[in-house]
């Protein structure tokens with residue numbers, strides 16, 4: 001059974017890919033464009049990582065200079081491939097509620113094809129834990145803090161971020177703790193998710209259907225139960241592969257829709 005009806009989501013656009021510029025993906029930008037063309041897509045939106053004030057052992061985002069280079073490359077590729085595929089420069093904003101003013105300033109310093117909002121890092125005792133990492137030391141530290149505490153803070157922050165920043169899409173809404181086992185949403189988590197969906201509806205912010213979830217758990221991020229609630233709120237859906245290598249552009253899109 002397909003998750004989406006034929007007019008509910010545009011599968012001709014992959015709106016979430018990374019490149020070697022974020023230091024944890026591989027592939028040149030042009031290789032992603034070539035993969036999108038080969039896959040028959042009409043549009044590709046790069047959604048590179050922005051983070052600010054994160055104290056983590058590794059840099060998983062672009063510096064200010066790298067974002068300038070990235071923007072120039074996106075414009076060059078958009079010109080080069082005009083008429084064959086649309087290419088856009090977007091940004092995946094990793095939320096840090098202590099740095100919202102600087103985040104806003106950064107967003108205002110470029111023009112974006114798409115601004116996505118994500119929750120990647122959890123602040124704890126002056127350091128940050130990467131909630132989307134599959135490294136055992138990250139997972140162990142997250143398990144020690146407890147799923148409930150992590151999810152409550154993450155969703156409370158996300159709601160605040162939506163109210164304070166101007167964004168187009170919420171990315172992989174239930175991906176935090178993606179590699180933790182036995183994550184169960186409580187009534188309080190659902191209340192927060194409903195509040196997030198209501199705020200998105202109020203501002204006409206789309207919900208990303210992130211197909212990288214199929215590789216992790218056999219359904220997209222977010223899960224079908226959240227998608228159904230989003231549908232009841234009247235939200236728009238956009239598709240993203242979250243590719244971190246060129247061959248993953250458009251990955252699993254065919255599982256979203258029965259083209260019958």
Ligand SMILES: [Zn+2]
Pocket residue numbers: 018022024049244
């Ligand atoms: Zn990434």
Ligand SMILES: [Zn+2]
Pocket residue numbers: 092118120171172
């Ligand atoms: Zn992300």
